[in-house]
Amino acid sequence: xxxxxxxxxxxxxxxxxxxxxxxxxxxxxxxxxxxxxxxxxxxxxxxxxxxxxxxxxxxxxxxxxxxxxxxxxxxxxxxxxxxxxxxxxxxxxxxxxxxxxxxxxxxxxxxxxxxxxxxxxxxxxxxxxxxxxxxxxxxxxxxxxxxxxxxxxxxxxxxxxxxxxxxxxxxxxxxxxxxxxxxxxxxxxxxxxxxxxxxxxxxxxxxxxxxxxxxxxxxxxxxxxxxxxxx
Numbered sequence: 001x002x003x004x005x006x007x008x009x010x011x012x013x014x015x016x017x018x019x020x021x022x023x024x025x026x027x028x029x030x031x032x033x034x035x036x037x038x039x040x041x042x043x044x045x046x047x048x049x050x051x052x053x054x055x056x057x058x059x060x061x062x063x064x065x066x067x068x069x070x071x072x073x074x075x076x077x078x079x080x081x082x083x084x085x086x087x088x089x090x091x092x093x094x095x096x097x098x099x100x101x102x103x104x105x106x107x108x109x110x111x112x113x114x115x116x117x118x119x120x121x122x123x124x125x126x127x128x129x130x131x132x133x134x135x136x137x138x139x140x141x142x143x144x145x146x147x148x149x150x151x152x153x154x155x156x157x158x159x160x161x162x163x164x165x166x167x168x169x170x171x172x173x174x175x176x177x178x179x180x181x182x183x184x185x186x187x188x189x190x191x192x193x194x195x196x197x198x199x200x201x202x203x204x205x206x207x208x209x210x211x212x213x214x215x216x217x218x219x220x221x222x223x224x225x226x227x228x229x230x231x
Contacts, residue, residue, distance in 0.1 A: 005029050005030060005031050006030055006031070006051035006052060006120060007030070007031040007032070007033065007048065007049060007050050007051050007052075008025055008030050008031070008032050008033070008050070008051065008052045008053075008054060008116070009032075009033045009034075009035065009041060009044055009045060009050045009052070009053045009054070009055075010022055010025075010032060010033070010034045010035070010054045010055075011034070011035045011036075011037070011038065011040070011041040011053065011054070011055040011056060011059070011064065011067070012036070012055070012056040012059070012082065013036050013037060013056065013058075013059045013060060014056070015036075017056075017082075017105075018034045018036070021054060021112065022034060024109050024112060024113065025116070028113070030116075033048065033050070036059070037059045037060050037061040037062055038055075038059055038061060038062025038063060038064065038066060038067035038070075039061045039062045041053070041055065041062075041067055042062070042067060042070060042071070045071060045075075045077075050077055051077065051078075051120065051123075052077065052078045052079075052080070052116065052119060052120060052123075053071065053077060053078070053079045053080070054079075054080045054082065054103075054116075055067060055068065055079065055080070055081060055082065056081075056082040057081060057082065057083055057084075057090055057094065058084075064081055064082070064094070065081075065090075065093055065094060065097050066097075068081065068094065068097040068098050068099055069097045069098065071098070072097065072098035076123075076159050076160065077123075078100045078101075078119040078120060078122070078123045079098065079099045079100055079101075080099070080100065080101045080102060080103055080115055080116070080119055081094040081099040081101070081102045081103075082102070082103050082104075082105055083102050083103070083104055083105065084104070084105055088196070091196060092196060092199075092200060095196075095197070095200040095201070096200065098159075100119050100122070100123075100159070100161060101115055101118070101119050103115055114190045115190070118187065118188040118190050118191070121188060122160055122161050122164065122186075122187065122188070123160050124160070132144070132145045133145070135167065135170045135171060137170050137173055137218070137229065137230070138218075138230075139151060139152045139153075140170065140209060140218065142166070142167050142170055144167065147163060149163065149166060149167075151208070151209045156208050156209070157208075158208070161186070161187075161201065162201060162204060162205060162208075164186050165182070165186050165201055165205065166205055166209070168182065168185055168186050169182075169219065169227065169228075169229040170229055172229065173229040173230065173231045174228070174229070174230070174231020175228060175231070176222040176225045176226065176227075176228045177222075177225075177226050177227055177228060178225055178226040179192075179195045179198055179225075179226045179227075180192045180193075180226075181226070182198060182226060182227065183197065183198065198226070198227065202219055202221075202227060205219055206219050217230060218230045
């Protein structure tokens with residue numbers, strides 16, 4: 001990832017919105033590329049170094065969900081999806097395709113910049129600082145120095161957010177953790193009410209670490225509270 005001037009790819013078929021996002025990022029020293037649909041976005045993404053994608057769902061030629069899926073086949077670049085107000089189904093589908101976050105239209109400059117900074121921060125494997133620590137919980141081993149987690153001897157393919165979430169849960173094994181505490185510790189202080197994030201990410205992690213994801217042994221739901229990693 002670029003350290004001085006991250007490059008952001010903004011994809012939306014509405015030019016006023018593209019211009020709004022571009023202006024607000026460029027004035028804060030981001031480099032910005034723009035595209036009006038998914039096909040244009042993929043052409044740019046495949047030929048340039050991009051640190052973050054901000055992309056609408058509803059676009060001609062190739063929508064944001066399919067574009068996200070294609071990007072995820074080759075890259076873990078952070079992706080923020082733009083959704084219409086109240087489109088809960090779209091948000092869940094976006095996470096399932098590999099999106100990292102979403103912004104609900106209309107949004108202001110403060111919300112835009114907050115989410116951009118938070119997503120870029122999480123993409124730097126922030127939960128695991130430079131350390132040779134290993135966390136072992138039965139047959140799950142987290143190697144923080146290598147940024148690797150193995151289950152029953154098999155390495156997992158995890159995004160930075162998935163890695164940080166699982167490490168956080170393993171660190172606090174046996175404790176019932178509220179939605180808010182998990183979100184603010186893993187996603188950042190800008191978060192706290194986005195329970196749907198956890199539903200999707202816990203579902204993804206269960207698919208990767210549990211023998212029977214429908215009857216989890218490790219990542220347990222604490223009804224009315226949040227989640228607990230088996231102690």
